[in-house]
Amino acid sequence: MIPAYTSRDTFLHRRHPASAILLVAALIAVALIADNPFFQVAVIAATAILAWSAGVVKEWFGWWKICLIVGLVTAIINPLVSREGATIIWNGPTLPVLGHLRISWEAIAYGAGMGLRLAAIIWVFALLTLMVDPDSVLGLLRGRGSKSALVTALTLRMVPTTVRDAGDLMDAQRSRGVVIDSGSKWAVLKSRLPLMKRVLSTSLDRGIGLAEAMEARAYGSGRRSRYREYHFAAGDVLTVVVAVLLLGAVIAGTAFGILSFDYYPSISVSYGPGTLALLLSPLLLAALLALLSWGWKRSDYLRLRT
C-alpha cells in the first residue's frame, strides 16, 4: 500500500506549498536535464536525505517496488528496440514487431540510465506526496484552477478507495471458491472482467455519494474563500533560492558540456572538478536543508524566523 500524506512538525512539512512544489519541481527538472547516471544516483540520495530530515524516510523507501519495476522494464526494453551502439554483444534472430535483434552494450547502458532517471523522478514524486498536504495545493489555486485541482484531488482520493473495493470484491469472490488468479493470462482477464464492471459501478455509486455530500455543503454556490493562510517565510525563500541555484547550475553544466554523458555511438563521459561539483550539487542542497531542519527542530529562533 502506498502511504499517504501525514501532517508532521518538520521544517519541510511546514513549508509554503509553493516553495515545496518548487523544490520538488527543480529536482525533477534536473533529473530530466542531466544524462549522467551518477547524477541520477545523486538526486535519489538527495531525496533520501530530504525524506530523512522530514521524518518520512521509511514511507519514502516504501516506493522501491514501483521504482524497481519501472526501472527494470525500461532497462530491459531499450536494448531490445534500440538499433544504436557500437559495441554489439549479441546478434539475435529477426522477430515480428521487434525486427532484427541486435543488442549493444551502449543500449543496455542507456536503458539502465533511463531506468535510473525514472526511478529518481518517481522517488522525488514520492517525497512530494509525503511532504506536501494535498489540501494546501488545492488551497493555493483559485477559480477554474481550483476546480481542476479539486477534481484531481478527489480522483486521487478515489484511487485507494477503488483499489480497496477491488480487493474486497476479489476477496468476496475467492471466499466462495471463484478462482480469479490462476490459469492463462486470458483466463485471468476473462474471470476478472465482471469484477471490473462491479468495481466501476461501485466507484460510480461512491462518486454520486460524494457529489451529494459536496452539494449538501454548499459546493458550487459562488466564490469560495480560503481557510488556510500561507506565509512565505525566510525558510521558503532559502528553499526556493537553493532550488533555483541547483537548476541553474545543472542547466549551465549541461550547456557547457561539464555534465555531459553520451551513450551512443560509444560511451563517453566528461569529467573534471566542475563535473564532480555538479554531481555533488543535489547532495549539497539536501544537506543544507537537512541541517536547517535539524536546527529548526531544536531552536525556537530558527523555527520562528524560517
Add this chain to the structure above:
Amino acid sequence: MGMEKIGLLEIENLSYAYPGCEEAALKDVTLSVRQGEFLLLLGASGSGKSTLCRAVNGLVPHFYGGRIEGSVRVDGTETVSSTVAELSRTVGMVFQDPENQMVTDSALSEVAFGLENTGLDRLQMRKRVEEVLASLRLSDMRDSSINELSGGQKQKVALASVLVMHPKVLVLDEPTSQLDPISAEDFLSQLKALNDELGIVVILAEHRVERCFHFADRVVVLDRGRITYAGEPSGMIEWSRGKRWVPLPPITRLFLDGEGNGVPLTVKQGRLKIAGMSAPRVTADDTVAPASPEPKRKEKRKDDRPSPAVEISGLWHVYDGGAEAVRGVDLVIERGEFVAIVGENGSGKTSLVKHFNGLLRPGKGKVTIEGRNAKGIDVAELARTCGMLGQNPNLQLLAQTTSEELQITLEAMGVPRESWSALIDEALEMLEISEFRSANPQDLSCGERERIALASVLVYKPDILVLDEPTRGVDQGTKDRLAAYLRRYNSEGHTVILVTHDLEFAAECCDRVLMMGNGQVLADGDKHDVLAGSLFFTTQYNKCFRGVADGVVTREEASRALGVLR
C-alpha cells in the same frame, strides 16, 4: 388574530417518485417539526426514510430529479424554489457512510470545506471551526489525516463539518450503522447535547432503535412511503399492539405483552420497573439454564474428539504499514459451535476471521481448519470448507439474475450440474427469496441483496460459515429472519461464526462470545459470562436485569426472569 405556531420544518402532502420509477418513494407525507425537536425516523429498509431526509435538504428533487408534489418548507423557504447550496446554510446532513462524504484529506480542511464554499471570511471561519472542533472534542485531531481516524471519529468530523455551517436543522441518515456500541453511544450523546443546548432540530433515521429511542421527543414511522405513526415515543406502545413488526427497543417489546400501562421506554425506566418488583434475586438457574445448554464443543470433544472447525495458535498479523491487527491469538472453535466475535472498530475481528479461509496469511502462528493446516492451501480450496460473506453484499453480487448468482458459486465449487437446480431451490427457499429467482439483484433492496449474497454462500453448504457484520443497515424484520436461518443452519451441525457490533443479535443467535480489543482476545466463553460481565458490550436486557437476575442476555431469558419476578 391569534398567533399560529408554525414549525421550523413544514412538509405538506409530499409525494415523490425517483426518475424512472412508477411507484412513489414518498406518498402524501405531512409533517411539522418545531424548533428544538429531536425527531426519530423509523421504518423498514425501503420505507422512504432516506428519501424523506433528502427532501428536507433539497437533494430531493434538485440532485435526484424525479416527480414531486406537495411542499417542503424549511425556516420559511420552499425547498423546490431554493437550491441545495442555499439550503445547506439551514439544513446540515450527515450520511450513512463517512467514507463517501469526506472531500479533503485532513480533519481541519474537511470541517472548513463548507464554510469556504459559502465564501465566509477567514476570521469568522477560524472562530467557527475551532469552536466546533472543541465542542465535539476533535481539537487534538485537527491535523490528522482522514485515513488515520476511526469510524467514530470520521463520523464526528462529518457532524462537525455540517455543524460549522450553524444549521437550524440537522438530518442524519443512519449515522451509526457502521459504529461499534461505544462509538455509537458517544456520537448520539453528543448529538443529543447539541439538540438540548443549542435547540437545533435533529432528524435521525435509524434502524438500531435501542441506541436512540430514549433521545427522541417524537417518533415518525414510515411504511412504504407513508407515515403510519407520528407522535410521542410513549404513544407507540398503544399503536404497536397487535402489529407484527414493531420498531421498539428490546426492553419495551419485552414488557409490551400483557402490560396495560407503565411500559418502559428506556433502559433506566426498565431497570427501575424491574427493581420495583419485590422478589428475591433471580438466579441463572431460573433464567439461563433451560434456554442455554452447555456449548456443543464440550459435548463433542469427550469421545470421538473430531478435529476442531478452527484451531489457531500464536497468531500474529501485521499489515504492510506496520499496524498489528492480530496479536498473539490462541483460539479453538469446535465443529457445530455458533460463535460471535465482538469488539470495537479496529479491534482485529475482521483480520482474525480472514485467516480462516486464507484471505490473510499468518505473519506468525498456525491456523488449522478442520484438521488441515491452512498454510499453502489456496483460498478457493479453503472456501470449500469455510464460506465467508463480507461486509458489503454489493461486492458479492456479479450476475444478472439471482439464479445465475448462485450458479457462479456452484460452478466454482465443482458441484455436478444435475444437482444445481435442487440446491438453488433449497437455498432460495430457506432464505425466502424464491420470488427473486429471475430478478436482477441490483434492482432489489439492501435486505434482499443481503439475503441473495448469503444464499450464494449457503448454496454449497460449507461446514463453516463466517459472516462479517451481516446486520449492518438491516431492519429488525430482516434481522429476525436472518437469525432464524442461521440458527437452523447451525442446528444442522454447521459451524457459524459472526463478526458483529449488534450485541442483541449476537445474544439471540450465538452460544459463545469472543470479545476482541487491540488485536487480542479479551474475553472468550459462554455468551452469558462474556456479555453479563461487560458494562458496555452487552444487551439492553442485561443492563435492565443487572443485579436482579443473573445472566440475562436474551429476550427469552428476560421473559423468564420477568415471570419469576411477577
